[in-house]
Amino acid sequence: MEKESAKIILSADSTCDLDTELKERYHVHYFPLHIILDGHDYKDGIDITLEEIFQKYYDEKILPKTAAVNVAEYIDHFEPWVRAGYEVIHINLGSSLSSAYQNCCIAAEELGHVHVIDSCSLSSGTGLLVRDAGEMIRQGMSADAIADVLRQRTEKCHASFILDTLTFLHAGGRCSSVAALGANVLKLKPCIEVNNADGSMKVGKKYRGSLDKVLVKYVKDQLAAHPDIDPSFIFITHSGIAAEYIHLVKEALKAEKDFAEIHVTTACCTISSHCGPNTLGILFETK
Template structure:
């Protein structure tokens, strides 16, 4: 059986506990505070972004892991196992995947997968790859299967307020103001490696989150029930508990994994963002 190492970039939003359980290592993207660059999850945490924004009224920018970073990372990991399968945030969101591919050309045992996803949408693929590796499936076959399975990932988030999207240049000030005045909370969905605005919910955050979960899960007979993620960018525990109860109402997942989003999602979407992410059959 091959000793297969599963890795990813920091945008996968796996908790430290899950990284340790599955023996996964991640390579960080960068968060730039003016001229100062910090490594996502290493030198900077999401709350640092919120504090910076509250103090300065400006958001940091994010940038991709460089080819040189990947060369160093793959050089080390390729020596530790028979094969490395590395997962990246969608190439539609970042240059990280292309940079990883450039570096991987120097290694015969490194497979790079464009997740066509973000956050724990990518993590769902990584954990499924870990399951397959444990079953003895060869690395090349796992990498190919992940490219098929990525179209089955259902990733979405509810945005509480559009302020961060506006400040990041992803929507107009008029749109953000109108949404806030009308108490609209859009659902941002990932489709074919890009983001789109789905249903717009209206009302108090807790009620909207319950309605959102019902909209995503009710009546579905195609759910892969091994695991589902509840991923948030900093939100009250009472909301997480309400979402968990609502998930349990509609499906009997083997695991409901709660994780906090890292700097990329947090920087783009802001606090009180929450999503349920799962795979269909």
């Protein structure tokens, strides 16, 4: 692994959903959100897995609660770097989705030299900005300049997902039992779209049919809706899904556009516990 920047530390909430290869490529320091399950406090992606969360629900109908990083935790995370003379860029889960951003801002104000970015997104929608920051650090840009660019770039990042089932959203209190039952009976698979102005989420198109057919139609619809997509990079992010579906989506992307890099990642426990298994999205930037 190449030597880390001598001046800038790149940090992000664990919800940015980069895989090990991208974390190492850009030297990203994660701070895990909290997963509270059956009275125990776990660190997302460190001492609990997606499989354990889903199995707990199947066995006992228990879903975890998620909790933001608090101010003291962020201070402990950043302080050693600040004391050592680094500038820190930290990219948060969207502020409309979590109090993590506000807590991070308080910590940054106390310490100084920490540049906090509201991603206005979640999962690898946030990861797009983390990757952008890593590239700008490689180019030798200053922390102030990178932070300015990232804050303007949120509106260029597009995140959406297809849900295979509404069962987990219903279990977590995020949709009614009638809506969940109706969608499951009718085999409706809603597209959840992230508003990149504030990070809020809405239900977009509701697809009907088998998952393989829905995913291909979803890919075509998303790419057609954004004719100015940056072809250098795109994420396929999922919450645990069969390899055949990932291959199907890859082929659908290749058929529509010549992407230089199609990167597959698995969503963290915080994201996946809300959407359930077999959720898949494509996440990209426009020019």
